[in-house]
Amino acid sequence: MSIKTVLITGTSSGIGLAAAVATAQSGWHVVATMRDTTRAGALLEAAETAGVSVEIRALDVTDPASVTACLAGLDRLDAVVNNAGAGHLGTLEQESVEDVRAVMEVNFFGVLHVTKAALPMLRESKGRVVTVTSVGGVVGQPFNEAYCAAKFAVEGFMESLAPVAATVGVAVSVVEPGAVASEFVSNVGGRDTVLEQAGPYAPALAAYLARTRDAFAAAQTPQGAAASIVELLEAEQPVFRVQTSDAARAFTAAKLTDGDGSTVQALTSAWIA
Numbered sequence: 001m002s003i004k005t006v007l008i009t010g011t012s013s014g015i016g017l018a019a020a021v022a023t024a025q026s027g028w029h030v031v032a033t034m035r036d037t038t039r040a041g042a043l044l045e046a047a048e049t050a051g052v053s054v055e056i057r058a059l060d061v062t063d064p065a066s067v068t069a070c071l072a073g074l075d076r077l078d079a080v081v082n083n084a085g086a087g088h089l090g091t092l093e094q095e096s097v098e099d100v101r102a103v104m105e106v107n108f109f110g111v112l113h114v115t116k117a118a119l120p121m122l123r124e125s126k127g128r129v130v131t132v133t134s135v136g137g138v139v140g141q142p143f144n145e146a147y148c149a150a151k152f153a154v155e156g157f158m159e160s161l162a163p164v165a166a167t168v169g170v171a172v173s174v175v176e177p178g179a180v181a182s183e184f185v186s187n188v189g190g191r192d193t194v195l196e197q198a199g200p201y202a203p204a205l206a207a208y209l210a211r212t213r214d215a216f217a218a219a220q221t222p223q224g225a226a227a228s229i230v231e232l233l234e235a236e237q238p239v240f241r242v243q244t245s246d247a248a249r250a251f252t253a254a255k256l257t258d259g260d261g262s263t264v265q266a267l268t269s270a271w272i273a
């Protein structure tokens, strides 16, 4: 059987890095993409330690030309893992519409650019699209309005695309991590500044940050989250939605059975009371 090729976005750290190593260990040819290939050191080291190799390519998900150029160089493509993404902390009165647009560019339009460019090759291979969303793509969370909006958008987009793509043999799935111990939190940055500028929202934001610290104290490893990606890539019949941990399953279940929204409002309001 010929070796299958998977392209993964955002592999310089965290879940993407772990997924690149895990898929290579499972026998895939891995096109590990990142917007700045000078940051490939950690991935190359992890791959070497695991005794596997990956092909590094440049791809910035917010730049359609970079996406097209990256895909144009591939002979075949059997799966795409839309992993690249970035968090954002703040509430509406604190942030500009441009800030929110920037969050959408990376987390939503980035996924769109890559998936749209990849679909012709995936139709050819009867391949798969696996997109890392978040529990924040199911449950809206305080001070994550822009990030959750982008992840909700991805979830709606993929849930709608899935039956259509299935008619041409392409399986579409989403992966919903809860807290994962990656570079995610440090890449958001600026917590102190956001808190200083929070004005009337400062007490609620301080409570949210304390609650987040507790949640991340029990965070899953990037390898644990990556295992769910590999399972979807290898499943005979991949399901549409998976959570990567019991905590993520319990959290999203609260929303999925919350017909009138009161359960989630009570839960997240208690975080910042």
Ligand SMILES: NC(=O)c1ccc[n+]([C@@H]2O[C@H](COP(=O)([O-])OP(=O)(O)OC[C@H]3O[C@@H](n4cnc5c(N)ncnc54)[C@H](OP(=O)(O)O)[C@@H]3O)[C@@H](O)[C@H]2O)c1
Pocket: 009, 010, 011, 012, 013, 014, 015, 016, 034, 035, 036, 039, 059, 060, 061, 062, 083, 084, 085, 086, 087, 106, 110, 132, 133, 134, 135, 136, 176, 177, 178, 179, 180, 181, 182, 183, 184, 185, 187, 222
């Ligand atoms: N960690 C969590 O708790 C958590 C929870 C739920 C969902 N997620 C989701 O999981 C995915 C992976 O995040 P992570 O936890 O592994 O965090 P991470 O360590 O910060 O990794 C994010 C990756 O995305 C890349 N990226 C950011 N903007 C990009 C762009 N414009 N083009 C290409 N790559 C870009 C980053 O590259 P640079 O190194 O160049 O910045 C990095 O490789 C994200 O979609 C995130 O939203 C994370």
